[in-house]
Structures are given as structure tokens and as C-alpha cells.
Amino acid sequence: xxxxxxxxxxxxxxxxxxxxxxxxxxxxxxxxxxxxxxxxxxxxxxxxxxxxxxxxxxxxxxxxxxxxxxxxxxxxxxxxxxxxxxxxxxxxxxxxxxxxxxxxxxxxxxxxxxxxxxxxxxxxxxxxxxxxxxxxxxxxxxxxxxxxxxxxxxxxxxxxxxxxxxxxxx
Numbered sequence: 001x002x003x004x005x006x007x008x009x010x011x012x013x014x015x016x017x018x019x020x021x022x023x024x025x026x027x028x029x030x031x032x033x034x035x036x037x038x039x040x041x042x043x044x045x046x047x048x049x050x051x052x053x054x055x056x057x058x059x060x061x062x063x064x065x066x067x068x069x070x071x072x073x074x075x076x077x078x079x080x081x082x083x084x085x086x087x088x089x090x091x092x093x094x095x096x097x098x099x100x101x102x103x104x105x106x107x108x109x110x111x112x113x114x115x116x117x118x119x120x121x122x123x124x125x126x127x128x129x130x131x132x133x134x135x136x137x138x139x140x141x142x143x144x145x146x147x148x149x150x151x152x153x154x155x156x157x158x159x160x161x162x163x164x165x166x167x168x169x170x
Contacts, residue, residue: 005019010148010149013084028042029093031046032080039054041056057080064085065082065083066080066082067080067081068080094123097111097123099125
């Protein structure tokens with residue numbers, strides 16, 4: 001069965017899922033945040049096949065989340081470093097950890113995040129960028145942004161909906 005691509009959808013959640021929405025890609029990124037850089041480190045810690053790991057690292061590199069950097073000349077050896085775009089994905093991984101720690105870890109979090117700046121263990125919190133209050137679903141509404149396709153804007157404004165599947169496709 002061919003996988004549906006969301007790369008062209010005007011929904012950034014769908015496009016993000018298109019980029020990282022398989023089992024291994026978020027785990028490769030997690031390990032990069034934990035400090036893994038070399039192919040054999042990712043392979044050893046994750047235990048996935050070389051071809052799957054190669055595919056995931058290639059995709060992350062092509063999409064700009066990681067950079068393949070040579071660290072040895074003879075023989076040529078490379079490591080994978082998070083780019084600014086990749087480092088900017090950290091809050092997503094931290095939010096996934098927070099949710100998993102709450103709902104999937106009855107004995108407590110398997111890994112703690114430690115904030116070196118204040119020397120305390122911490123967890124992700126999603127807060128309003130303006131008032132810094134926690135964001136709660138019941139207190140949020142969504143509206144069209146400047147990146148919503150013009151060809152669907154009139155219909156979305158008339159119906160008050162912008163989640164119609166016909167509108168979300170390119």
C-alpha cells in the first residue's frame with residue numbers, strides 16, 4: 001500500500017507528520033538530542049537495521065534537520081549533527097516525553113530532563129508566547145493564518161471551517 005504524502009498540505013501538523021511520522025525518525029532525533037552523532041551510535045542504541053537507519057538519516061539530512069559532517073579523512077568517516085532546524089525540534093520531543101511520562105509510565109518517567117541553567121529536573125510545558133500561561137485546549141481557538149491557500153480562503157471564511165479534507169489537499 002502506497003503511503004499518502006502530506007508534504008503539500010497547507011497544514012503544518014500534516015507536513016510535520018509527513019516528515020517525522022514513522023516509528024524510527026523521532027527516535028533518531030531523540031538520540032541526537034541525547035548526544036549520538038555517529039552512525040554506529042544510532043545503530044547500537046536503537047537496534048534498527050543499517051538500511052532503515054541510513055534512510056532515516058538521509059531524510060533528516062535532506063530535509064535540513066541534520067547535517068552530515070566529515071570527521072575523519074582516511075578512511076572518510078562522517079557524523080550527523082543537529083542543525084538549527086533540528087535543534088528547534090527539541091520542544092516537540094520534550095512534549096512527547098511529557099505526555100508519555102504522564103500516560104504511559106505508571107512507575108514514573110524512564111528518563112528525566114535536567115535543566116543545567118537552574119540545576120533542576122524539568123519537563124515540557126506549552127505556554128502562551130504572550131502571557132506565559134499554560135495553553136489549554138478549551139481556551140484556544142484557531143483562525144486562518146497568512147499561509148492558508150487563497151484558493152480555499154473564501155470557502156473557509158464562509159463556512160467557519162478550515163479542516164474540510166478537500167481544502168487540506170494541495
